[in-house]
Amino acid sequence: MTEALGSVPGAYDLASSTETLITRENAPSARFSLLSDIVISRGEKADWDLLKHLHYKESSLPMGPVFWKASLNGETIGVLVTSPPKGMLRERHMAFPNIAPKGGDTRIVNQQRYRWINANIRVISRFVIDTMYRGIGAGYRMMNLVSRMEGMTYMEIQSSMSKFNFFGQRAGFRFVKPLNANMYDKGLKFLRSHFEASPQDFEAIVMEIMSKTEAEQQMLLEACKEFYFRHSALENTGAVRDRTEQRWASMTIRGAVKAIQQMCLASPMYGVYKNPDAGREIPKMLPLAAFDWQATNEPLRVDLL
Numbered sequence: 648m649t650e651a652l653g654s655v656p657g658a659y660d661l662a663s664s665t666e667t668l669i670t671r672e673n674a675p676s677a678r679f680s681l682l683s684d685i686v687i688s689r690g691e692k693a694d695w696d697l698l699k700h701l702h703y704k705e706s707s708l709p710m711g712p713v714f715w716k717a718s719l720n721g722e723t724i725g726v727l728v729t730s731p732p733k734g735m736l737r738e739r740h741m742a743f744p745n746i747a748p749k750g751g752d753t754r755i756v757n758q759q760r761y762r763w764i765n766a767n768i769r770v771i772s773r774f775v776i777d778t779m780y781r782g783i784g785a786g787y788r789m790m791n792l793v794s795r796m797e798g799m800t801y802m803e804i805q806s807s808m809s810k811f812n813f814f815g816q817r818a819g820f821r822f823v824k825p826l827n828a829n830m831y832d833k834g835l836k837f838l839r840s841h842f843e844a845s846p847q848d849f850e851a852i853v854m855e856i857m858s859k860t861e862a863e864q865q866m867l868l869e870a871c872k873e874f875y876f877r878h879s880a881l882e883n884t885g886a887v888r889d890r891t892e893q894r895w896a897s898m899t900i901r902g903a904v905k906a907i908q909q910m911c912l913a914s915p916m917y918g919v920y921k922n923p924d925a926g927r928e929i930p931k932m933l934p935l936a937a938f939d940w941q942a943t944n945e946p947l948r949v950d951l952l
Contacts, residue, residue, distance in 0.1 A: 679783035681719060685935040687792045690716030694723045695773070702775045709772040715793045717776070717785060717935065724780045727793050728773035732803060734761050738917030739803070741823040767800040788938035790818035795924045795947055796933065802922065805915040819943030820918035827914055830878050834911020837874050841867060847912060852904050864900065871903035879910055923947075 694716040695708070709730035717725035732739075740747035746760055771793075776786050794802035804815055815822065828834070835846055844851035856867050872895055876882050882894070898906070923946045930952060940948040 679785075682784075682788075682936040682939075683934045685717055685719045685724070685780075685785065686932055687715065687717055687789055687796065687935060687937075688932040690714040690723070690726060694726050695728060697723050698726050698775045698777060699773075701778065702773060704773060709770075712772070713769075713797070715789075715796070717780075717789050719780075723777075725776040725785060725789055726773070727771060727789060729769045729793070729797055729802070730772040732764050732768040732770050734764065736917070737826055737829075738805070738823050739919075742821075742917070742919050769797050769799045769802055771802060771804040784817075785935060787814040787817035788935050790814065790820070791920070791938050791943055792933050792935070794818070794920045795922055796929050796931075798922075798925065798929070800922055800925045802920045804918045804920075806918070815916075815918045817943075818920065820920045822916045822918040825914045825916045828911055830911040831914075833878065834907060838907065838911075841870060847908070849904060849908060853901055856900050856904075868898075868900050868903060871900075871907060872898055875903060875906045875910065879906070881910075 691714050692708075692712075694714055695712075708728065711731045713729045715727045715729070716723050717727075735748070746763065748757070748760070752760075771790065774786070774790070776789075790804075802820075804820060806815060838846035838852070842852050842855050844855050846852075856864055859867065875898075876895060921944070923944055927946065929947060930949065933947075933952075937947065937951075940951050
């Protein structure tokens with residue numbers, strides 16, 4: 648793991664605190680009693696279909712998905728989906744500067760870079776826990792165990808929620824400084840030139856559009872769609888590009904504004920976990936409690952199974 652990853656953001660610095668801290672030796676800590684009964688194992692798309700309505704990206708799946716599930720007494724209570732990594736990622740280049748592209752790279756160098764990325768990295772692309780089992784530590788425990796069980800050297804995640812909920816950090820992921828989206832400046836310029844509402848305020852922009860005449864609404868919708876489809880890397884690559892006409896026709900005002908905001912204003916945090924069990928044979932099923940048998944960066948204590 649390169650040293651460029653730095654320390655966990657948001658960590659509380661006790662040394663600089665002026666608060667009075669009262670501690671108790673051997674104080675009991677709360678622990679969900681069924682952690683040992685929750686089992687992590689390979690799942691299938693049917694498991695995702697059970698819980699996808701709880702995820703904001705329920706309508707789509709990444710290429711080459713691999714499904715993992717957390718189950719309690721045979722009932723699926725959590726699903727994590729991994730996928731192949733992107734070939735180019737600015738934040739990855741901060742974490743792994745040795746594989747960052749350089750001017751003058753040859754075709755062979757680029758091919759070797761992609762081979763290394765595909766051979767060593769997987770990505771957590773979808774993750775959802777049933778609402779009945781949130782707040783018990785299931786999320787970060789499952790992330791850590793799946794990152795081991797997947798078998799790759801590194802597991803990546805890009806998550807805006809990591810700014811507010813440190814589940815990734817608790818799972819052992821280390822994060823680089825978040826960057827603005829590539830289209831941040833152009834997106835701000837477009838939104839500010841078309842709307843009085845704050846570019847970040849989704850509902851205010853939609854309400855502003857809806858307050859216009861029908862003809863003005865249609866003009867703004869067409870402007871939003873034209874900007875999004877012209878600048879979206881997603882819409883201009885692969886199979887998605889073949890459905891552009893259909894997607895253009897079906898895009899609503901809310902859908903267009905949301906798409907622009909996600910493309911231009913999102914700044915998800917990039918985290919990476921180095922798997923201490925890479926190359927080892929790991930059981931195909933693990934109790935969620937296995938997370939607590941060792942530190943996040945230590946090999947799994949399979950002798951405790």
